[in-house]
Amino acid sequence: MRFESRGAGVPFHPRRFSFFYGWIILSLSSLGMLMSIPGQTMGVSVFTDHLMEALSLSRVNLSLAYLLGTVGSALILAQAGKLLDRVGARLMGTVVVLLLGLTLFGVSAVDGIRSFIFRIFPFAGDVFIGFLLISGGFFFMRFLGQGVLTLLSRNMAMKWFDRRRGLANAVIGIVVSFGFSAAPMLLHSLIEDFGWRGAMRVMGMVLLFGFSGVFLLFARDNPFICGLRPDGSPAPADDADDSDPSTRTGPDYTLPEARRTLTFWVYAMSLVLFSLVITAVTFHIISIFDEAGMGAEKAVSIFLPAALISLVFNVGASWASDRMPLKIFLFMLLAGLLIELVAVALLKDGLFFFLMILGHGISGGIMNLLSTVTWPRFFGIRHLGSISGFAMGMTVAGSAAGPYLFSLSLSLFGSYSPICWGSGILGMLILGLAFIAKPPVREREVL
Structure with a gap:
């Protein structure tokens, strides 16, 4: 976490706030969970019929692509967690949000990409190419959204609270419960207004030009790098090691x-x-x-x-x-x-x-x-x-x-x-x- 500790005071230092900065982190973590919806099952399911039609895939083949993408993401989540420990939530979260936004733009154009590749490699078959492309799309959506963004959002909040960790989890749970329940209806409305491609691009723009900046501005991996303590406990003595969670x-x-x-x-x-x-x-x-x-x-x-x-x-x-x-x-x-x-x-x-x-x-x-x-x-x-x-x-x-x-x-x-x-x-x-x-x-x- 050394990289992040050097920039903990940029552009503002959490110690300057008149209230415990962990509450801002908790709000950001809850928002991060909501921003993971494009990679969650309830977010993907709204687009399945449209993807089947666009790529001429059967439900079985699309389900198999989803299975492969999900299993593939699971295999490398542990490595992503190790990287999170090294670079911190602020840097990694910003990059993940940007990559998830780009992924949504890519998936929104998956049938056009398939046609382009098919003209170069016609022997591969357009259905097979589409299957490979959407398998890759599902992998990145699941890995970045349902995997890493969810992981770092939860972990970041839990690091800022200790004795109030259960309370923090309850807040996240309430936000996620209502947000995830409303997501299919909201996404369906976006599809009706902008089409399935437009709906994905709207989500992509929110991530690329909105949430990535918010995350970079407000995220801090843990209170120790900011000279604070979990739950807003009194700051340590001057000779204490502020950056050492141990x-x-x-x-x-x-x-x-x-x-x-x-x-x-x-x-x-x-x-x-x-x-x-x-x-x-x-x-x-x-x-x-x-x-x-x-x-x-x-x-x-x-x-x-x-x-x-x-x-x-x-x-x-x-x-x-x-x-x-x-x-x-x-x-x-x-x-x-x-x-x-x-x-x-x-x-x-x-x-x-x-x-x-x-x-x-x-x-x-x-x-x-x-x-x-x-x-x-x-x-x-x-x-x-x-x-x-x-x-x-x-x-x-x-x-x-x-x-x-x-x-x-x-x-x-x-x-x-x-x-x-x-x-x-x-x-x-x-x-x-x-x-x-x-x-x-x-x-x-x-x-």
Whole structure:
């Protein structure tokens, strides 16, 4: 973080503000999460039919391209996290926002680029060229948006708060919940007004000429490089090392050290299982309800009440996490997942329908807390980028594998029940390991 510490006072120094600068960082981090929408599933899904038509691709081929792009981004997220630790959020975030904006301009012209390449290499076939191009487009959208921008936005906020980390996560959760819920409708309106290409270019311009400048102006990786302390605590003595996060309570783990703990794998695999199950259920929701003898209208009706439950649990758990061990919330996450898996396997109208909504909402609310707060609470902030990047790469890979595994269960067994029971057994195994996993010394000292 040495590079960023030299420019912490340019063009203004955070110490000059009459209030704690972390609140500005929290607002910027929340906005960064919203700016990642073009790379999130709900952002991409609005454009899928238009991309299929423009590139003459089937839904299966476009889904495969999305899968390849997502898995590819997951494989290098850990390396991106290590780079984040070295250069800091300000420089890396500005570059990522610019690259994401350029990517959207590129994807908006993907059919024209395909035609140009096809004239040079006609033997390759226009459909195959289009498939390769959109696979590359999905890779950059997922890696830059859903991956790196999300990663650094979360990490930056968590570094500026310690004892109020749960409160900070609750604020981000509320903004993300409402922002992500409204995104499909807003993007649909943009497409109606400007066409799908124009909508992507509008988003690209917002990133290139708007948010990149805002991020460069206001972002600071952590309070230590600014001579401040998390939560707005009193500034250190003059002879203290302002730039050294290790002056905080507890040791700072490296990624190899974190991976040698059972706690890391218990929490990481819980998040992977969540991502696998929730993404798969969302992706196949119509088919799941068809198998249970219920229609599409009933299927999509689960999302609004589940979102409200998720919001309540996210805010409540985030507030309580500043005062309670995280293992309690891990048990809640796994319980919510197990409830949903049983409900999907035995789905019918009535009790199991409501249990599915309940499990979906509980696990979704707790996941947002654990994916953000766990790594700085347990392992410190010095190597937060590499640790959270590695964990997030696993989570993204799980989200890519989930829909395929669920479709494989339906294809081989004619039902989603086998994959639900198999996932439930894995969840029970993780739950058993959670009982014996001891939290690192850092959490015990913080609490």
